[in-house]
Amino acid sequence: MDALNDLLLPPAKSTLAHQTDTLFWFVHLSSLALTIGLIAVIVYFVYKYRRKSEDEVTPLITHNNTLEVTWSVIPLILVLVVFGWGYKVFMDQQVVPDDAYEIKVTGQKWMWQFTYENGARTNGELHVPADRPIKLIMSSNDVIHSFYVPDYRLKQDVVPGQYTELWFNAKEPGESIIYCTEYCGTAHSDMLGTVVVHEQTDFKTWLAENAGGGSKPEDLAPAEWGEQLAQEYACATCHSTDGSQMTGPTWQGKFGSEEPLADGSSVTVDENYLRESILEPNAKVVQGFPAVMNTYQGQLNEEQINAIIEYIKTLK
Amino acid sequence: MATAEANPKKIQVQRYEPESDPDKHYLNEETGLWTWLTTVDHKKIGLMYLASITFFFFVGGIMALLVRTELWTPAKTFIEANTYNQLFTLHGAIMIFLFLVPSVPAALGNFFLPLQLGAKDVAFPRLNLLSYYIYVAGAVISIVSIVSGGIDTGWTFYTPYSSTTGGAVTIMTFGVFVIGFSSILTGVNFITTIHKMRAPGLTWDKLSLFSWSLYATSIIQILATPVLAITLALVGMERILGIGIFDPAMGGDPVLYQHFFWFYSHPAVYIMIVPGFGIVSEVITTFSKKHIFGYWAIALSSLAIAFIGFLVWGHHMFVSGQASLATMVFSFLTFLVGIPTGIKMFNWTATLYKGSIKLASPLLYIFGFFFLFLVGGLTGIVLGSIALDVHLHDTYYVVAHFHFVMVGGMVMAFLAGLHYWWPKMIGRMYNETMAKIACGIIFIGFNVTFLPQFVMGSQGMPRRYFNYIEQFQSFHQISTIGSYILGFGFVMIFYYLVKSIFTGEKASPNPWGSRALEWQVNSRPPLHNFHHTPVIVNGPYDYHKPMDEFQLGLAENHNAHSDVNGAEVSVSNEEETSAE
Numbered sequence: 001m002d003a004l005n006d007l008l009l010p011p012a013k014s015t016l017a018h019q020t021d022t023l024f025w026f027v028h029l030s031s032l033a034l035t036i037g038l039i040a041v042i043v044y045f046v047y048k049y050r051r052k053s054e055d056e057v058t059p060l061i062t063h064n065n066t067l068e069v070t071w072s073v074i075p076l077i078l079v080l081v082v083f084g085w086g087y088k089v090f091m092d093q094q095v096v097p098d099d100a101y102e103i104k105v106t107g108q109k110w111m112w113q114f115t116y117e118n119g120a121r122t123n124g125e126l127h128v129p130a131d132r133p134i135k136l137i138m139s140s141n142d143v144i145h146s147f148y149v150p151d152y153r154l155k156q157d158v159v160p161g162q163y164t165e166l167w168f169n170a171k172e173p174g175e176s177i178i179y180c181t182e183y184c185g186t187a188h189s190d191m192l193g194t195v196v197v198h199e200q201t202d203f204k205t206w207l208a209e210n211a212g213g214g215s216k217p218e219d220l221a222p223a224e225w226g227e228q229l230a231q232e233y234a235c236a237t238c239h240s241t242d243g244s245q246m247t248g249p250t251w252q253g254k255f256g257s258e259e260p261l262a263d264g265s266s267v268t269v270d271e272n273y274l275r276e277s278i279l280e281p282n283a284k285v286v287q288g289f290p291a292v293m294n295t296y297q298g299q300l301n302e303e304q305i306n307a308i309i310e311y312i313k314t315l316k
Numbered sequence: 317m318a319t320a321e322a323n324p325k326k327i328q329v330q331r332y333e334p335e336s337d338p339d340k341h342y343l344n345e346e347t348g349l350w351t352w353l354t355t356v357d358h359k360k361i362g363l364m365y366l367a368s369i370t371f372f373f374f375v376g377g378i379m380a381l382l383v384r385t386e387l388w389t390p391a392k393t394f395i396e397a398n399t400y401n402q403l404f405t406l407h408g409a410i411m412i413f414l415f416l417v418p419s420v421p422a423a424l425g426n427f428f429l430p431l432q433l434g435a436k437d438v439a440f441p442r443l444n445l446l447s448y449y450i451y452v453a454g455a456v457i458s459i460v461s462i463v464s465g466g467i468d469t470g471w472t473f474y475t476p477y478s479s480t481t482g483g484a485v486t487i488m489t490f491g492v493f494v495i496g497f498s499s500i501l502t503g504v505n506f507i508t509t510i511h512k513m514r515a516p517g518l519t520w521d522k523l524s525l526f527s528w529s530l531y532a533t534s535i536i537q538i539l540a541t542p543v544l545a546i547t548l549a550l551v552g553m554e555r556i557l558g559i560g561i562f563d564p565a566m567g568g569d570p571v572l573y574q575h576f577f578w579f580y581s582h583p584a585v586y587i588m589i590v591p592g593f594g595i596v597s598e599v600i601t602t603f604s605k606k607h608i609f610g611y612w613a614i615a616l617s618s619l620a621i622a623f624i625g626f627l628v629w630g631h632h633m634f635v636s637g638q639a640s641l642a643t644m645v646f647s648f649l650t651f652l653v654g655i656p657t658g659i660k661m662f663n664w665t666a667t668l669y670k671g672s673i674k675l676a677s678p679l680l681y682i683f684g685f686f687f688l689f690l691v692g693g694l695t696g697i698v699l700g701s702i703a704l705d706v707h708l709h710d711t712y713y714v715v716a717h718f719h720f721v722m723v724g725g726m727v728m729a730f731l732a733g734l735h736y737w738w739p740k741m742i743g744r745m746y747n748e749t750m751a752k753i754a755c756g757i758i759f760i761g762f763n764v765t766f767l768p769q770f771v772m773g774s775q776g777m778p779r780r781y782f783n784y785i786e787q788f789q790s791f792h793q794i795s796t797i798g799s800y801i802l803g804f805g806f807v808m809i810f811y812y813l814v815k816s817i818f819t820g821e822k823a824s825p826n827p828w829g830s831r832a833l834e835w836q837v838n839s840r841p842p843l844h845n846f847h848h849t850p851v852i853v854n855g856p857y858d859y860h861k862p863m864d865e866f867q868l869g870l871a872e873n874h875n876a877h878s879d880v881n882g883a884e885v886s887v888s889n890e891e892e893t894s895a896e
Contacts, residue, residue: 008774020703024774027701031694038665039687045668046675046683049604054829056672058606060860064666068613071662072655079651079697086701087644093706094640143477144570146635146710150776153707157636159571160476161564164637177785181710181778183470184477186397189781247398290482 013176013197014152015169019089021153027082093154096167100135103128107138107145107158108294110187111234112178120210123232124193126178128170129203135167142294146182149195157182170197185292186247187237226311229304233296241315248293249286255313260287274309327516328871329851329885331864334825334838337743341840356441357843361448362427363741368452369415369423370810376410377803379403384765384799387792390784397782401468402483404780408471413492414455416726417584420591421537422451422502424733425530427741429506431834431841432524434515434850439508447501454495461487470780472581475562475573479554486555489548496541496548499587503537506530515833516870517852517887524832524856525614529594532618536583536590536625544580547573571636578629586625588722590618592729593660596682599736600664601857602830603679604671608857610663617656624653634705643702650700657693661686676828677751681732684759688724692717695770710780713773716766724762731758731809738813739827743840744820750812758805764798829863832856836867848872853885 005021012018103126104115114122128134138147140160147166148155156166170176178193198206217225230236238247249259255274260266262285267273276283278300281293300308342359352360383403386393395403426444430437438444461467461484469478469485478485510523510531523531550561551573560566562573593614601608608614630638630646664686673679695717699705708714739745768791773779777788784792826835833856837845848869854861868885 008771010776020707023701024698024704024707027698027704031697035687035690035694038661038690042665042668042683042686045665045671046673049668049671049673051605051672051674056605058604058672058859059670060607060858061609061666061670062607063610063613067662067666068610068659072659075658076655079654079700082697082701083648083651086703086705087647089703090643090706091640093703143480144474148710148776148778150707153703155635155706155709159564159637161570162637177776179776179778183401183474183780185468185481186401188401189397189778189783292482 010150012151012153013170013172013174014154015171016089016092017151017153019092023082023085023089026085030078093167096135096165097133097169100133100167101129102135102137105136105138105147105158106141107147107180107191108141109143109184109292110180110191110237112147112180112191112193113299116207116210118207118211120207122210123234126193126195127203127206128195128197129200130170130173130197132200133167133169135165138164138166143184144182145180145184145191148179148181149176150179151176151195155181170195173197173199173202187234190234190237222307222310223314224311225304226307226309229300229308230311233300235308238293248289251312252315254315261285262287262289262291271309274312275305278305278308326884326886327851329868330871331867332836332848332850332869333867334836336824336839337822338838338840338842340842341743341838342843343840345843354445356437356445358426358430358438358441358444359741359841359845361444362423362425364448365418365423365426365451368455369419372410372414372455374806374810376407376415377806379407379410381799381803383407384796386782387784388796390786390789390792392783398468400782401780402466405467405470406462409458409467409488409492411722412471412584412588413495414451414458416588416722417495417499418451418502419588419726419730420595420733421506421530421533421587422447422498424595424730424737425506425526425533425591426502428737428834429509429527429530430513431740431837431845432527432832432856433509433513434518434833434846434852435509435513436844436846438505439513440505443501443505447498447505450501451495451498454491454493454498457491457494458488460484461491472577473548473551474577475551475554475568475570476564478551479563480565486552489551493545493548493552496545499537500541503534503541506534507538510534515850515852517885518833521611522852522855523615524594525597525608525611525618526591526594528615529590529592529597529618532622533587533590535619536587536622540580540583540587540626543576544584547576547580550576571633571638574633574636575629578632579626582629582632583622583625585718585721586621588726589729590621592685592726592733593618595729595733595736596660596664596685598830598832599678599682599732600667601859602736602828602832603676604668604673605829605859606667606671606857607855607859608663609666609669610659611855611857613659614663617659620656621653624649624656628653631700631705634702635709647700647702651697654693654697654700661690661693677748677755678732678736678828680752680755681728681735684755685725685728685732688720688728688759688762692720692722692725695720707776708773710778711773712769712777712779715779716769716773719766719769724766728758731755734813736828737834738816739823740825740834740837740839740841742817742820743823744816745823745827746816746820747812750808754805754808754812757808758802761798761801761803761805765795765802766798768792768794768798831859831861831863831866833866851885851887853887 009021106113111123114126138158140158145158147158152168154166154168156164174197176195180191240246240250241252243250243252254269257269258266259269267284279297282291285291386395386400465484467483467485467488553559554561560568562568562570597608628650630642631650634643772788772791823839825839851868854865
């Protein structure tokens with residue numbers, strides 16, 4: 001049974017995941033029994049009543065009310081059990097415990113951003129303490145995304161213009177993958193993330209170290225920090241640094257060059273143009289590329305923008 | 317004949333035996349390209365639909381193979397992410413709107429509904445031709461959208477992605493909008509035909525189950541399709557005029573779109589599968605030479621599915637952010653719609669009991685249907701359970717589930733119907749051995765393609781992913797190999813069916829010994845179906861009655877010779893007599 005569980009389901013890493021798994025196996029195993037039963041009956045009939053001569057006469061059997069009622073009522077009872085069970089587990093998934101720790105989640109093309117109580121901010125990595133209910137308050141900056149952690153058996157759409165919620169309690173320290181499961185365009189399948197579960201004390205330390213968020217780590221040069229930020233903020237999902245063509249223009253050799261724009265004019269790529277492109281991406285779109293980038297207004301501070309520009313300058 | 321006492325009427329009848337290979341039939345009574353393009357003959361229109369949907373099936377199929385080939389490796393294999401996104405969108409849109417929805421009703425239904433009713437044509441033959449041209453117009457518009465930029469929204473066109481992305485979304489939604497009218501008009505035509513065009517004696521309790529299923533389908537087509545048209549029109553208005561309906565940036569509600577979309581698209585699933593159920597009933601009775609078990613249970617469960625099917629759309633939206641109460645109600649109703657479907661499966665199985673079963677290729681396809689549809693239906697129960705859907709929604713589990721229902725169920729039933737009725741349509745037999753081998757290849761290829769997807773989905777592999785994590789690679793590769801086997805099977809069917817048109821053995825009028833009315837006309841059928849007015853005294857599944865009782869028609873009074881085999885029968889015929 002454990003081997004089967006490992007083949008079909010990801011590891012169960014939240015307090016409620018095993019409830020989903022028990023129901024999963026109940027429905028699948030009873031379905032399997034029904035399938036084998038029905039197919040066996042059909043195979044038996046096909047063999048037993050195979051046509052032996054072309055003039056065979058078959059008996060007239062039109063209906064049988066007892067049978068009709070039997071095979072309507074028994075499946076009805078079974079599916080009602082599945083319904084009630086599924087609903088009960090769902091309600092447990094819905095009702096957030098009072099002492100849940102709140103984290104704000106923002107989805108946008110194509111990254112996950114997490115904001116913590118003390119202003120700490122991460123991209124792609126959700127840091128949480130173990131053995132404590134976590135409540136995610138989620139919204140989207142552009143189109144619908146969906147936050148899915150298979151290890152927790154949980155999924156919730158992240159919708160622009162409204163908040164949706166999701167809660168879980170990760171039992172042990174460890175890591176779990178986050179997928180986006182609502183199709184959101186070119187890099188939908190790259191919109192991944194990781195839940196990093198810390199021991200409670202480690203989480204406190206981590207949180208304190210990242211308080212405020214967005215100031216340059218002591219040991220990094222601005223360009224190096226810019227490179228790190230370009231990864232974290234998913235710039236690299238659309239902008240290559242090696243000259244290859246992706247959703248947006250490559251950054252290689254871009255600084256100082258002359259770029260043709262979609263409206264026919266052209267622009268010299270300098271600090272001002274790069275800054276404008278980060279804050280108002282659709283003001284001057286380079287010819288041949290779709291106007292799909294979101295603004296980073298309010299997400300990157302001046303220091304971070306400067307660091308990214310410094311990084312772009314190094315890409316000759 | 318329970319109702320015969322209600323209003324008995326004596327009619328002079330005689331037997332009309334059908335001939336094989338008649339000199340004149342619907343394909344040679346009028347010839348030339350122009351007569352095809354302007355024909356109002358339901359059989360020719362059915363064949364034109366058949367040719368069109370076959371074309372689009374292969375176009376959509378090639379796209380599926382490209383998608384599967386790209387998924388051979390976890391990163392880019394041979395096409396860009398944007399191309400991949402367009403391919404899976406077009407695969408879905410083409411297969412659903414241009415193949416599945418019109419497949420059984422518009423192609424096989426068009427051909428056989430009037431024959432099963434003993435009518436010379438559908439109620440509105442010109443409207444029927446118009447439906448076909450609207451379908452073609454919609455298809456052409458869709459092709460224009462593919463050529464002028466393509467679309468990358470997924471076949472579901474979810475907002476606000478679809479109202480903000482580039483490409484030719486407006487043109488494509490307009491194409492689908494237009495095709496919808498074809499569907500609506502066919503529905504109106506069929507309902508009228510079933511009500512008003514039945515032959516003398518063909519009461520509701522003698523209506524074939526295929527006709528009943530088309531009746532249920534037509535009701536859904538008429539009631540649900542307009543909602544799709546309205547929804548797509550609203551998306552168009554949002555994109556062109558900037559009116560905020562679904563896009564929150566303009567004050568709209570994106571979840572509202574999902575409600576509208578699934579209000580059509582869930583019943584549409586039943587538009588696709590219910591006619592398939594009709595074929596199953598016809599083929600099972602014919603090849604077991606036995607009366608259908610639970611005629612009314614099967615007929616009425618189609619109507620029950622049509623009705624309850626309208627009330628379950630929210631089960632596509634359990635994680636969309638809709639209210640928990642709504643989620644509970646939709647889950648409950650979803651389980652109810654499973655019951656009539658289960659009833660059908662049990663009744664079909666019971667029909668085989670003490671039958672005289674001949675495992676010819678149409679029946680073999682039906683058994684393929686049985687297994688695959690059972691798996692598809694039971695995994696639907698899994699997905700209907702809210703807690704399980706929270707985990708499995710938008711993963712490959714869902715992809716596998718609907719392919720089991722739509723391809724394993726619907727396409728297998730369609731192929732069964734095609735093989736079953738091919739001798740009547742074309743007047744030629746196909747190669748039976750090849751048909752059986754192809755059925756086996758498709759069955760194996762299908763399972764190799766889609767069973768691994770259940771496993772991947774349960775493990776959390778999301779759908780519509782261009783890149784994926786390496787853990788899933790072996791499953792994806794098995795699935796891709798399966799898709800090639802499946803593709804080969806379909807090409808094989810195409811080959812031997814087309815070959816049979818030219819070199820096939822001539823078919824007798826009733827090669828399967830069926831009692832159904834469409835088998836009591838010549839193969840190929842005459843242009844106006846019947847040279848006589850058929851008179852119905854038995855139901856289409858009364859295998860305990862002799863064949864000659866199924867070949868009766870109004871006696872030609874002016875012909876003295878007819879007295880030789882003439883007879884008198886009582887038929888109950890309230891509706892037709894009051895209508896006249």
